[in-house]
Amino acid sequence: GDVSRFSEGKRVVDDPDIGPLIETDMTRCIHCTRCVRFGQEVAGIMELGAIGRGEDMKIATVIGQTVDSEVSGNVIDLCPVGALTSKPYRFSARAWELASHDAVSPHDCLGSNLNIQTAHDTVKRVLPRTNEQVNECWLSDRDRFSYEGVNSPDRLLQPLVRVGDRFEEVAWEVALQRAASALSDIGKAEGPSAIGALASPTATLEEFFLLQQLMRGLGSDNVDHRLRQRDFRDDSFAALFPGTELPVERIQDAACILLVGCHLRKELPLVALRVRELCRMGGQVAALNPMDYEQNFPLTEALVVAPSALPAALARIAIARVGQVEVPEELRQWAELIADSEEFARTAKMLSDVEGEVVVVLGQIAAQHREASALRAIASWLAQHTGIRLAFLPEANSAAAWIAGCVPHRRANGDGVQEPGLNVSQMLTARLSAYLLFGLEPTMDLAAAGNLVSALSDASFVLSFSTFRSAVPAQADVVFPLAPFTESAGTYVNCDGRAQSVEAAMDPRGMARPGWKILRVLGNYLALPGFDYITADDVRSRVNLSLPEVVCRLEEGCPLPGAASKSVPWS
Ligand code: SF4
Known part of the structure; x- marks a missing residue:
C-alpha cells in the first residue's frame, strides 16, 4: 500500500528570514557548514553559524539578525543542497x-x-x-x-521630448532631430564651447569614445566623466589612466598595504577578500581614513584623522618613511599642519620593516578629496624614494574613459588637446547653454549635485541619456532611453588595464537602444564626419588598447607617472 514503513518523526527546521537576498529552506540543510566557513574564512564576516548539537543543530544568524555583508550572495553558490537560494x-x-x-x-x-x-x-x-x-x-x-x-518598472522605454511643462513620448527620429537642431543652433549662436557633456563612469569604452568624438566634432572639449572629483589641478601630470601598479591577482602576495582614504570593503569587496588573504598569510595592513571603517581584515594600524588632515597625515608618514632625504618645501608645509604622533612613526616603520611588495592604495575618499592632487603628489613622492607601489583606484569604468579621451584635457589614446576644455566642476559653475547627461543620476552621482540642478535650470537645452525614468532631470528637453549593461555590447577596462569586451546578453527592451548606437546616429543627424560605424567592434578599433603603457602596466606593473618622474606635481 502507500503506507510508509518509516515510523520515526521527520526532522523539520524553521526557515528564518535572513534578509531580502537569500531565501532559506533549512529542512534541506545537511550541516556541511560551507556557508559558515565562507563567512569565517573567506569573507571575514561571520553572519551564519551553527547552533545546537546533534539532532538539534541548526544553521542560523545571531538571533533575529539578517545577512547584510557585501558578499553574502556567494553562500547561494556554495550551498550544495539548495537550503540557501536566491530570493x-x-x-x-x-x-x-x-x-x-x-x-x-x-x-x-x-x-x-x-x-x-x-x-x-x-x-x-x-x-x-x-x-x-x-x-x-x-x-x-x-x-x-x-x-x-x-x-524594474522604472525603465525608460521610449524617447521623450518636452512639450510645455510635461514630457511626451515620441519616435526616435523626432527626438534625434530635436536634439541635433538644438545643439547645432546653440553651437552656431553661442559657439561650441557653450555645450558640455557629463558621462557616468559606468559607461562603456565605446560610449566614452563616441561621446568625446561627438563633442569634439561639434568643436567643444567640454567632456568629462569624473563626476565626484573636486580637485583637477594635477590633470596634466596624470597617467594614461588611473589604476594599480601591482596587478589585482598579486595583491594577496604583497607584504604590506597602506590604505589612504579608502573603504575597501565597500569600494572593491572582492579585492578586500584578497587583502584578507594577505593578512592570513602574515601580511600587514594599515589604514589612514577619516572614519574607523569596519573592515573584514585585521588592521595593524588604524589611523583616523579629520578629512581635511588626510594630506598632512600622509605627509608625516611619507617623511618618516623616507628619512634622510631633502624634503620639498610643499611637503614640509603639509606635514606641519598636523602634530607628529607615535602612530605616524609606527606606520612608517611598518612600511619599511617588511620584506616584499609594499602598496599604497588611494581610494575613492582620496580621489574625491578637496586636496586629491596633494594626496597623489605625496604618495608619488613616497613611491619615488622608496620603490613602494601605488594604486590610484579609478571609479567603475573610469580607466576606459581616460583611454577613450572622455576627459577635457586629452583625446583618445592619450593624445593632447590644444586648449583643455572645462572639467565637471567648471562646467557646472560656467552655466553653459547646453548639457548632455550620459547615463547619470543627477541627484546621486555628482559631488556637487546642487550645482548641477541650478546649471540645468539656467541652460537653454538639456539632453539626457537615461536608463530609468526616475533619473531624468526635470529640466531635460529631450530624453533618449539608454539600454543598460545587460542589453549593450561594450568594453570595460579594469584597474589593472585589463580590457574585457562583451556582447549584449539580450535585445534592448522597448525602444531603448545601446548608447554607442544612439551616439553614432546622433553624430549622423549632426552631419559630423567619421560616424559611420556598423558595430561596437568598429568603435573599439579606434581606441588603442595595446598602448605600451597599458600592456606594460598589465603585465609588469609599470609605475604610474609621478612615481617614476622627478617632477612630482605639487599643488
Ligand atoms: S551550505 Fe547549505 S547545507 Fe551546508 S550548512 Fe550551509 S545551509 Fe546547510
Whole structure:
C-alpha cells in the first residue's frame, strides 16, 4: 500500500528570514557548514553559524539578525543542497529554460566576470564566471543582484521630448532631430564651447569614445566623466589612466598595504577578500581614513584623522618613511599642519620593516578629496624614494574613459588637446547653454549635485541619456532611453588595464537602444564626419588598447607617472 514503513518523526527546521537576498529552506540543510566557513574564512564576516548539537543543530544568524555583508550572495553558490537560494530568482524559471551570456560588471573598477542567465526576454539571475586574475570565483552582491534594476518598472522605454511643462513620448527620429537642431543652433549662436557633456563612469569604452568624438566634432572639449572629483589641478601630470601598479591577482602576495582614504570593503569587496588573504598569510595592513571603517581584515594600524588632515597625515608618514632625504618645501608645509604622533612613526616603520611588495592604495575618499592632487603628489613622492607601489583606484569604468579621451584635457589614446576644455566642476559653475547627461543620476552621482540642478535650470537645452525614468532631470528637453549593461555590447577596462569586451546578453527592451548606437546616429543627424560605424567592434578599433603603457602596466606593473618622474606635481 502507500503506507510508509518509516515510523520515526521527520526532522523539520524553521526557515528564518535572513534578509531580502537569500531565501532559506533549512529542512534541506545537511550541516556541511560551507556557508559558515565562507563567512569565517573567506569573507571575514561571520553572519551564519551553527547552533545546537546533534539532532538539534541548526544553521542560523545571531538571533533575529539578517545577512547584510557585501558578499553574502556567494553562500547561494556554495550551498550544495539548495537550503540557501536566491530570493529574487527562486522559482521564477527552470534551469533548463535559461540561456547563458558572458558579461562584465560595470559597478566597480575590478570588472568582475558575470554569467547573465535570461529566459522569456528577462534577466533571471547573475552568477560568477571564474577568472582567477579578476574575481576568482566570487561575486559581490551589487554585481549579483543589480539586474533587478534592469527588470524594474522604472525603465525608460521610449524617447521623450518636452512639450510645455510635461514630457511626451515620441519616435526616435523626432527626438534625434530635436536634439541635433538644438545643439547645432546653440553651437552656431553661442559657439561650441557653450555645450558640455557629463558621462557616468559606468559607461562603456565605446560610449566614452563616441561621446568625446561627438563633442569634439561639434568643436567643444567640454567632456568629462569624473563626476565626484573636486580637485583637477594635477590633470596634466596624470597617467594614461588611473589604476594599480601591482596587478589585482598579486595583491594577496604583497607584504604590506597602506590604505589612504579608502573603504575597501565597500569600494572593491572582492579585492578586500584578497587583502584578507594577505593578512592570513602574515601580511600587514594599515589604514589612514577619516572614519574607523569596519573592515573584514585585521588592521595593524588604524589611523583616523579629520578629512581635511588626510594630506598632512600622509605627509608625516611619507617623511618618516623616507628619512634622510631633502624634503620639498610643499611637503614640509603639509606635514606641519598636523602634530607628529607615535602612530605616524609606527606606520612608517611598518612600511619599511617588511620584506616584499609594499602598496599604497588611494581610494575613492582620496580621489574625491578637496586636496586629491596633494594626496597623489605625496604618495608619488613616497613611491619615488622608496620603490613602494601605488594604486590610484579609478571609479567603475573610469580607466576606459581616460583611454577613450572622455576627459577635457586629452583625446583618445592619450593624445593632447590644444586648449583643455572645462572639467565637471567648471562646467557646472560656467552655466553653459547646453548639457548632455550620459547615463547619470543627477541627484546621486555628482559631488556637487546642487550645482548641477541650478546649471540645468539656467541652460537653454538639456539632453539626457537615461536608463530609468526616475533619473531624468526635470529640466531635460529631450530624453533618449539608454539600454543598460545587460542589453549593450561594450568594453570595460579594469584597474589593472585589463580590457574585457562583451556582447549584449539580450535585445534592448522597448525602444531603448545601446548608447554607442544612439551616439553614432546622433553624430549622423549632426552631419559630423567619421560616424559611420556598423558595430561596437568598429568603435573599439579606434581606441588603442595595446598602448605600451597599458600592456606594460598589465603585465609588469609599470609605475604610474609621478612615481617614476622627478617632477612630482605639487599643488
Ligand atoms: S551550505 Fe547549505 S547545507 Fe551546508 S550548512 Fe550551509 S545551509 Fe546547510
